[in-house]
Amino acid sequence: MSGPSVDLLEAARNGNEGAFDALVTAMGPRLLGYFLRQGASHALAEDLCQHVFLRILQALPRYRPSGRWEAYCLRIARNLWIDHHRKRGRFQVVQESSEEADPGPGPDEQLAVEDRAAKLRELLAKQEDSTRELLELAVLQQLPYKDVSLILEIPVGTVKSRVYYALRKLREQIHNPEHFA
């Protein structure tokens, strides 16, 4: 496994508050970014992050450090997000996502004033949910394809091909924004 050391996890499992705080500090921002990019508001993302760590704390006695720690945390986060999605309804989530990804002025003006990074964030926010989630795990969270396939429950080869085509599509959208407007 990677991420925090086994000793740190063992200390957290035994109730060491400092060890658990270290885990929160290391993984918290990544989880927050995950929820934000999935379309959650900042307050909702923070609340969901707390739920993730509460679940991790409850599951720590059963946790076996056989896999990647980040993938374990992100799987819990994804399950929480899906549960939240079901409870609140897709319409509201999409609305929140639109608010977060709202570029403000029209695309032409936006392209003129924003840098390339902003354009990438905008394009990523406009992707389909499945594509955005795939790029989130494979590119932004930098999880190995094997872990991505376990989280999304699809074959590794499918992950590879989808990431490839998603990046190509993103590249084309950057070069020809009018075509995809």
Place this chain on the structure above:
Amino acid sequence: MTMEGPPQDSHPLSAQEQAQLDALAKELHDAHPEPKFSSGWQEKLHQRIWSQDQHGVAHWTLRLSMEKNPWMRVAASLLLIAVVAAPVSAVFSLMVGPKQEAFTLGFDPAIPDLPERHQESLEESPNLGDSSESFHGVHPPFGEEQEFAWSPAALEALSRSNRLALASQRWQAASQRGDLQVSLEARAKRLLDRAELLPDADWDQASEQDLWNAFLQRCSTGSLDVPETALFVRAQELRQTLSDGAPVPAGVAAWIWVADGTRLAGPEQGWAKAPFRP
């Protein structure tokens, strides 16, 4: 950032395109810096976790306590078994239990293989309606296939046979007495020697003494077959020849008694020499 490679079923990526996609992935990653929590978020989480843990009652949940405490799991398992066992066992017994056979009323013993002691007690029970005592061991003069053919004539013949059997029994009892045994046996022997008094004899001309001798012969030999009708007819004829008030001879009285069971009126002097009274 380097991507793991193109899919195998697509066109092979040129090095230039691979580099472009790797650069785009890195650019995409860099375009999303890790966000920061609002101030106080981590303290809030810290308080939420550890303060609740210190107040275990508020934090207590069944699921959490079962995860932590193996005795809770054992108790929950026992409780579940206790709740489920009763209906499950009831359904199971209905499905595979022995079927109870309907009890059929009848006159045969319900348990045919009773021990011998119980069989004896059953045979001795007065409730079984055994009529052997009243008939003194006499069987009806009918075959088994005619057991229920109780026509009036058959019942009458049966009554006669029974009365003759009763007379025979009393004769046998009287013959056991020492003072009568020798004379009765000697008389019976003489009667047996007389062929004309056998059952196939001609009774139309028989005297009163012949009837009496025939009666004693039947009693002594235990011949309980229904006597010939001619014998009863002769007994009635002899009775009708008697004057009113005259004593009825023993031979006539005996066969009339066997025939219809009625006691004769009057002093019945004829019975005086009989070893028994009907």
